[in-house]
Amino acid sequence: MRIADWSRATPADAAALAALFQRAEAVAPVGMEQRAEDVRNRLATLGPDSAGRTRVGRDDTGSVAAYGEVADMGTADDVLRIRLTNVFHPDIADDVRAELHHWLIDQAKQLRDSRDSARAVLGIRCAENDRAGRELLISGGFALARHERDLVLAVPDEPPAPALPPGLVLTPVDERYDELARLAHNEAYADSPTAVRPDRRTWPQHATGHPRFLPDLSCLVLAEADRSDNPVAAFLFALADGSTDTPTAVLHCLGTRAPWRRSGLATAMISQVLHRARSAGVRRLRLKVTDSNHSALALYRKLGFVESGQGFAVLMRQLTPEADEQP
Ligand SMILES: CC(C)(COP(=O)(O)OP(=O)(O)OC[C@H]1O[C@@H](n2cnc3c(N)ncnc32)[C@H](O)[C@@H]1OP(=O)(O)O)[C@@H](O)C(=O)NCCC(=O)NCCS
Structure with a gap:
């Protein structure tokens, strides 16, 4: 399969992209969104600058068969973090994969230069079973950085009762605590180099404004007599899983300060x-x-969580000006 036409992604492409992602995930899972509303949300979180760094490929019948995206994930320790994404129809030709790879690297260099960053690091997901994709990345200077595990837990008939130390209370997610929850989130994830740490603009899409946000299955732990400015001691934001027929809740982010x-x-x-899931008919x-x-x-x-087999690898590569000679 070949690409007849490339164009920038717009919200109008969301349904066709979701269909492509479903098809690709069935063969080589990397955790891409499966529903149009989630794809629309993904494009919205890219921000005005990265939105221009997307590419939708259509075959000669007009069907979407390839997608590329270069996203600015923020700067940590003076290094710009750039996420690359490429998704293909399973029948796509090898040279289309290679061409899109070169486009992604070129866009990443432009993004780095536009930020006046001397150093950038690229990260890209690759399905555990996508041997050809991994070889292409490794020949382009990428190295395996980590594996993302996908874990599942069947909701038991009688979940254990929640128990907290004195002075702490479990409370529903409440908009009064929205900004404090964001700060608690970013503090809890401060040592996770790969975690998304949303700013005020992107926090809603990440959490309570996410199209699949499940308020009843999300919660905060508040410290009643906290002496710091922020009483949010812990947080859990859950989303509905749009990728399966089994009613499933995704623990999207959780942390304890x-x-x-x-x-x-x-x-x-x-x-x-687990208690709330049980009464809401969520099974997993x-x-x-x-x-x-x-x-x-x-x-x-x-x-009691166990691996689902839907995990993926993450490969990374430095993008210093000296490395620009690499493909
Ligand atoms: C992972 C995290 C959420 C755990 O929160 P927590 O409130 O400390 O967890 P709990 O007190 O309920 O821990 C329960 C059990 O988990 C295990 N555990 C938790 N932290 C652990 C640690 N640092 N080392 C080893 N085991 C640990 C232990 O078995 C522990 O039971 P025990 O204390 O009786 O030995 C917290 O460390 C955190 O916020 N990390 C940063 C954000 C993050 O990584 N979130 C998860 C993303 S997938």
């Missing part, structure tokens, strides 16, 4: 979600976790 860790807060939040919880996140993996294993 450092002073409250190892006190059972994450366990209590997940226990509460699901989440993604990086294999280097040992504390989170220990937490999920203790609670």
Whole structure:
């Protein structure tokens, strides 16, 4: 299969892109959105600058058969983080893959230069079973950085009761705490180099404004007599899973701020979600976790989560001006 025409992605492409992502995920899963509304949300979170760094490829019948995207993930320690995404129809020709790869690298260089950054690092997902895709990346200077595990837990008939230390309360997500929850989120994820740390503009799409946000299955833990400015000790934001027929809730992000860790807060939040899930008819919880996140993996294993087989690899590459000579 070949590409007859490339154009920039617009919200009007969301349904066709979702159909492409479904088709590609069935063969080589990398956790792409499966519904048009989620694709629209993805494009909206790219921001005005990155929106121009998208590419939709149509075959000669007009069907969407390829997608490329270069996204600015923010700067950490003076290094610009750039996420590359490429999705193909399973029958796409090898040289189309190679051409899109070169386009992504070229756009990433332009993005780095437009930010006046001397250094940038590229990250890209690759399905665990996509050997050809991985070889193309490795020949282009990428190296395996980590594996993202996809874990699932069947909702038990009798979930354990949530239990918290004195002075802490479980509370529904409430818009009064929206900004404090964002700050708590970014603080909890501060040591996770790959985590998204949304600013005020992108926070709604990341959490409460996400089209699949599940308010009843999300919660905060508040410290009643907190002496700092922020009483949000822990948070859990859940989304409906749009990729399966089994009613499933995705634990999209959860964390406990450092002073409250190892006190059972994450366990209590997940226990509460299990109770609510049970009464809401949700049969399964699901989440993604990086294999280097040992504390989170220990937490999920203790609670009984198991691998679904839908995980993927993440490969990275430095993008310094000296490396510009590489393909
Ligand atoms: C992972 C995280 C959410 C755990 O929160 P928490 O409130 O400290 O977790 P809990 O107190 O409920 O821990 C329950 C169990 O998980 C395991 N666990 C949690 N943190 C651990 C750690 N640092 N090392 C080893 N095991 C750990 C233990 O088995 C623990 O039980 P124990 O304390 O009786 O030994 C927290 O460390 C965090 O916010 N990390 C940064 C954000 C993040 O990675 N979120 C998850 C993304 S997928």
